[in-house]
Amino acid sequence: xxxxxxxxxxxxxxxxxxxxxxxxxxxxxxxxxxxxxxxxxxxxxxxxxxxxxxxxxxxxxxxxxxxxxxxxxxxxxxxxxxxxxxxx
Numbered sequence: 001x002x003x004x005x006x007x008x009x010x011x012x013x014x015x016x017x018x019x020x021x022x023x024x025x026x027x028x029x030x031x032x033x034x035x036x037x038x039x040x041x042x043x044x045x046x047x048x049x050x051x052x053x054x055x056x057x058x059x060x061x062x063x064x065x066x067x068x069x070x071x072x073x074x075x076x077x078x079x080x081x082x083x084x085x086x087x088x
Contacts, residue, residue: 001025001026001054001056002024002025002026003024003056003057004021004023004024004056004057004059004063005021005022005025005054005055005057005063005066006019006021006055006057006066006067006070007019007020007022007028007052008020008052008053008070009045009046009049009051009052010050010052011049012048014050015077016074016076017045017048017076018045018049018076018077018078018079019067019070019074019076019079020067021064021067022063023060023063025054025056029052029054032045032046033046041078044078
């Protein structure tokens with residue numbers, strides 16, 4: 001969909017290896033398949049991805065919050081957990 005949301009990439013064992021957010025899910029996910037314009041890390045993730053899943057959100061802020069929650073709770077292999085200790 002051309003809507004904001006979060007997406008996940010699952011490996012051959014259906015383990016979540018990456019979570020991302022997008023203001024336009026369709027454009028963001030298609031960008032992973034453009035070899036010449038993607039980051040090398042994205043290529044590595046795509047090589048291990050066997051299934052894509054996504055969840056629409058009401059707006060970009062909701063997508064950001066959902067992404068952070070999923071990363072903290074599920075700790076996907078290619079996401080770096082956010083630490084809030086430096087904010088206090």
